[in-house]
Amino acid sequence: MNTLELFAGIGGLSLGLERAGMTVVGQVEINPFCRSVLARHWPEVPRHDDVRTAVAWWLSEPRPPVHVVAGGYPCQPDSLAGKRRGTDDDRWLWPEMARVIHAVQPWFVIGENVLGHRTRGLRFVLRDLERLGYTARAGIVRACEMGASHPRPRLFVLAHTNRPGRPAWSGVGPARPTAVGEGRWPAEPGVGRVAHGLPGRVDRVTALGNAVAPPVAEHVGRLLLSGAWLDA
DSSP: OEEEEESOTTSHHHHHHHHTTOEEEEEEOOOHHHHHHHHHHOTTSOEESOGGGHHHHHTTSOOOOOSEEEEOOOOTTTOTTSOOOGGGSTTOOHHHHHHHHHHHOOSEEEEEEOGGGGGTTHHHHHHHHHHTTEEEEEEEEEGGGGTOSSOOEEEEEEEEEOSTTOOOOOOOOOOOOOOTTTOOOSOOOOOOSSOOOOTTHHHHHHHHHHSOOHHHHHHHHHHHHHTGGGGO
């Protein structure tokens, strides 16, 4: 199941989807620091620096088929911490992700955003996916449900094409949520607020804050592959 990830950040979504059984075949990320992290961990995967020109880049040479387009499109337009300008915000880049979906015609789509997306941009995303020929569902996954020591709720949109020829569901079951009291992730990154001279610390903390937690991404990937999300 080949995956093209947009707004890839440091690859949290890529890592989790790989654990679910998918193969990352392309990444798009505008931040130079994040691209350096991607290059270190996925040296064989082609990368591009701007989602607004991603279609031309991807179609510029022979590429493997894309079965999944995934991406955490920028949350600032809908975040409760911002001005919530929604689709009037210059950082509203869902239309660019929709352009990629239209161009590569994947079987599945995975979108990720903040909870504030429910009352702002989500209706436009669901509308566009329907117009592109997809059936979509939206739901919330919290990192603490996967064993994290923090809630970190995120809204996910899963969609499948209505075109003939979509493969049957693989039967891969969803990852079992692990309650916080039952067991936590083996390691949590230290993000203490005291200056300690670590090079690129601001970039690292920002990248970690924006990243999709890999256990959450794995759970979402398994849900998509199993088809269980359609019963929600």
